[in-house]
Amino acid sequence: MAVKKFDGVIEAVRYADGEHAEFVRAYERRGAVFSDVILLSRQELIARLKRGRRYVAGRRVPYLGATFETGPQVRLARTDHREVLTTGSQAGEGDRLEGVPLV
Numbered sequence: 001m002a003v004k005k006f007d008g009v010i011e012a013v014r015y016a017d018g019e020h021a022e023f024v025r026a027y028e029r030r031g032a033v034f035s036d037v038i039l040l041s042r043q044e045l046i047a048r049l050k051r052g053r054r055y056v057a058g059r060r061v062p063y064l065g066a067t068f069e070t071g072p073q074v075r076l077a078r079t080d081h082r083e084v085l086t087t088g089s090q091a092g093e094g095d096r097l098e099g100v101p102l103v
Helices: 042-050
Strands: 008-015 021-030 038-041 055-060 068-079 082-086
Touching: 008 068, 021 042, 038 042, 042 055, 042 068, 042 082
Parallel strands: 008 055
Antiparallel strands: 008 021, 021 038, 055 068, 068 082
């Protein structure tokens, strides 16, 4: 079974008004290793997704460096002239990153 490639792992999310993500806590791939934890604003994450970068929900396995337990892929969906972040198959009114804990 082939390993799916991804450019980053989103570990936690903070919602500003309960509807839109304010920022996410993530790790980004740097070649064969991953970065330390970084904070990405909603706009920065959307810009990276538009450039074709792939992010998944997940968490780092303690004491194993670049090993992660990964979940669903984060997608950028458009609804009624709005862009929303989602991990599900359907987009709602606001961002919905299921499987990603709140900060």
